[in-house]
Amino acid sequence: MAQKILLINGPNLNLLGTREPQIYGSATLNDVVKQAKIQASELSIQVEAFQSNHEGAIVDKIQAARGEVDAVIINPGAFTHTSVAIRDALLGVGIPFVEIHVSNVHAREPWRKHSYLSDKAQAVICGLGVFGYTAAIEFAAKHMKVNVGTS
Numbered sequence: 843m844a845q846k847i848l849l850i851n852g853p854n855l856n857l858l859g860t861r862e863p864q865i866y867g868s869a870t871l872n873d874v875v876k877q878a879k880i881q882a883s884e885l886s887i888q889v890e891a892f893q894s895n896h897e898g899a900i901v902d903k904i905q906a907a908r909g910e911v912d913a914v915i916i917n918p919g920a921f922t923h924t925s926v927a928i929r930d931a932l933l934g935v936g937i938p939f940v941e942i943h944v945s946n947v948h949a950r951e952p953w954r955k956h957s958y959l960s961d962k963a964q965a966v967i968c969g970l971g972v973f974g975y976t977a978a979i980e981f982a983a984k985h986m987k988v989n990v991g992t993s
């Protein structure tokens with residue numbers, strides 16, 4: 843049976859493509875999700891995509907994923923820098939996760955350098971643009987107990 847990855851995008855990532863393109867590029871969130879699903883399907887992995895501008899909705903989604911997915915790939919958006927609740931939810935359900943940022947957060951405002959998730963992430967990807975999502979799925983498939991190619 844195809845293994846499953848939950849792809850979570852946080853606040854304002856629904857604006858990808860039109861939001862500060864000099865920082866985030868021109869690809870839309872739909873482009874990202876479409877590419878992720880194609881890539882994952884070639885690895886016999888299912889991707890469920892979720893986006894919310896609301897912290898509690900992201901927490902609820904993470905909690906509901908317990909026992910349902912093998913890995914989480916999360917771009918928490920601004921909640922990266924603020925959310926103990928999302929950290930606690932990820933630790934609470936015990937699902938391994940990859941943290942991703944489209945931009946290089948370490949080359950931006952100082953307060954973007956801190957993440958409430960990074961020390962618990964299997965990997966942190968930032969600054970690769972939307973290719974970071976491709977890298978995250980490849981990493982998850984190879985290193986996060988997602989059984990690739992099994993039926």
Ligand SMILES: O=C(O)[C@@H]1C=C(O)[C@@H](O)[C@H](O)C1
Nearest residue numbers: 854917919920943944945954
């Ligand atoms: O680069 C990104 O994908 C992250 C996206 C956001 O919305 C910002 O609040 C983060 O600071 C960076």
